[in-house]
Amino acid sequence: MSMKAFEGMGPEDPRKWQLATQFAQAIGTQCLQGHQLVQNQSDGELELRGKWHGYPARMKLDMNFGSIEWEMKAANPTGASLFLHWNPEAVPNVGQFSGDVASDWGEDDSTKYFFGKGFYLGAEKAELDRLLAVYQSLHEHVRGALVTHMIGDKIARLYLYGHGSICLGFDANVYEFPDPVNQTARGVWLMGQVAWGLGQIDPGSLPAPEQAAPSGMLFKMTCGYCRTLYLWSQNQFCPNCGAPPQQR
Numbered sequence: 430m431s432m433k434a435f436e437g438m439g440p441e442d443p444r445k446w447q448l449a450t451q452f453a454q455a456i457g458t459q460c461l462q463g464h465q466l467v468q469n470q471s472d473g474e475l476e477l478r479g480k481w482h483g484y485p486a487r488m489k490l491d492m493n494f495g496s497i498e499w500e501m502k503a504a505n506p507t508g509a510s511l512f513l514h515w516n517p518e519a520v521p522n523v524g525q526f527s528g529d530v531a532s533d534w535g536e537d538d539s540t541k542y543f544f545g546k547g548f549y550l551g552a553e554k555a556e557l558d559r560l561l562a563v564y565q566s567l568h569e570h571v572r573g574a575l576v577t578h579m580i581g582d583k584i585a586r587l588y589l590y591g592h593g594s595i596c597l598g599f600d601a602n603v604y605e606f607p608d609p610v611n612q613t614a615r616g617v618w619l620m621g622q623v624a625w626g627l628g629q630i631d632p633g634s635l636p637a638p639e640q641a642a643p644s645g646m647l648f649k650m651t652c653g654y655c656r657t658l659y660l661w662s663q664n665q666f667c668p669n670c671g672a673p674p675q676q677r
């Protein structure tokens with residue numbers, strides 16, 4: 430399905446609604462079971478609802494294709510909320526944080542731990558070890574899919590809430606995607622991988638909330654070139670600049 434037609438349409442063009450409906454139908458047919466569309470024409474919003482292999486899922490789309498948000502309901506036995514981001518502007522420049530300006534990085538209460546270029550977990554310091562341990566406890570295939578698709582599909586955020594829902598939002602306008610239906614459909618597929626992965630975690634293996642992880646559980650690294658924070662168990666080289674770990 431091509432979105433080329435969209436670019437020539439004015440803001441109030443009624444064909445936009447038709448195109449948005451076709452787009453949502455194509456995604457529902459491709460990846461959801463028992464899907465239905467809920468339309469709110471006055472707000473210009475369209476909602477696609479259905480199930481992805483048993484998990485209730487819905488997608489919200491506006492008729493101008495300015496944003497797509499996915500949500501999935503999935504039990505989270507860890508009770509922890511993880512905020513995963515992909516933002517190429519968060520990648521530090523090599524050398525930028527050396528010497529006196531080092532304090533520009535990592536001094537505030539929240540910290541970014543990177544797993545891929547521009548892909549990171551944002552966490553408050555008090556909760557950092559538990560949240561890193563949850564991420565690390567996800568099956569390796571789930572972690573691999575996250576690194577590949579957060580970056581490759583320009584997924585700006587994937588939030589796992591402790592109360593049992595997962596939300597995902599894309600960075601780019603949908604009509605600019607090279608393959609809009611498949612790229613949007615992979616969003617719900619990725620959430621499904623995470624939902625399955627969460628169900629595999631034994632919460633008893635995690636550090637208690639606000640407790641430090643036992644030594645040997647997390648191998649925390651700071652890149653000597655760009656000051657990126659990462660886990661050696663996840664990345665053998667700096668995920669942002671590619672530098673090897675330095676001897677301390």
Ligand SMILES: [Zn+2]
Nearest residue numbers: 652655667670
């Ligand atoms: Zn680096």
